[in-house]
Amino acid sequence: MNPTRKLLIPSKKSSTWSGTVMDIGPQEAGFDYLTLEVRRFKTGESYEGATDSRELGIVALGGRFRAQSSRGNWESIGGRANVFSGMPWALYLPVNTRFTVTALADCDLAFCFSLAEDVHPAALICPEDVRIEIRGGANATRQINHILTPEFPAHRLLLVEVYTPGGNWSSYPPHKHDVHNPPEEVDLEEVYYYRVDRPEGYAIQRVYSRDGKLDETLTVRDGELVLIPEGYHPVVAAHGYNIYYLNVLAGSARSMAAADDPDYAWVRKSWTEQDRRLPLVK
DSSP, X not given: OOTTOOOEEOOOOXXXXXXXXXXXXHHHHTOSSEEEEEEEEOTTOEEEEEOTTXXXXXXXXXXXXXXXXXXXXXXXXXXXXXXXXXXXXXXXXXXXXXXXXXESSSEEEEEEEXXXXXXXXXXXXXXXXXXXXXXXXXXXXXXXXXXXXXTSSOSSOEEEEEEEOTTOEESOSOEEOOSOBTTTBOOEEXXXXXXXXXXXXXXXXXXXXXXXXXXXXXXXXXXXXXXXXXXXXXXXXXXXXXXXXXXXXXXXXXXXXXXXXXXXXXXXXXXXXXXXXXXXXX
């Protein structure tokens, strides 16, 4: 890892609610594939763009929008007010696609790009298309919303949402995906984009390698992002505060295969029940 690379990326400050609140690309992140832009729109505002050599997943974090593109048009996408009030809507657009999004209500959108070569059909992902998984056990129980899965027809882009109740751990036991050794593990870049259900809340995320060359413990607040270039990366939510993060991944294979830190893998066998607070959204 580049020793000068910052893993914690703050949100962009703005004097108004609308505008770009997160923008991180391969050059800034030290990645090969991923870009994440989070943009907010007031009702009636529009944004034009093109995917060029990238595929794109637009996740409606909140609000509703219309999408017009060279691959098709969708009159109304979204519905939840924010990430803590419902299940996601998303739109997948392949490489070489021109698009315009227009806010039908105040909108909070994540534009998740990955470098790609293969062309796949554009597709709308509705809440009923998103599989909910309650993963883990005890105070490591969390909710996974599978948006773009390895089975979804795309080249590299993978998208999941994770909800961690206050006091719980997620991405636990600590796992990594930085070696191409399928089917046990594949090499994936990843970002964690966070939202917290109250403004003073926070999560703590550790990013580390077993050889100790990488070992950072980060306090992450609402609207901030953590880069995962390599290594293990567990998360804990502060007591009393529910944590959401959007995981955007791409890499050497269309797979989510990861390897547990062998020091902590034993905890899986200790789980006898799951946290009944979950699911947090449905």
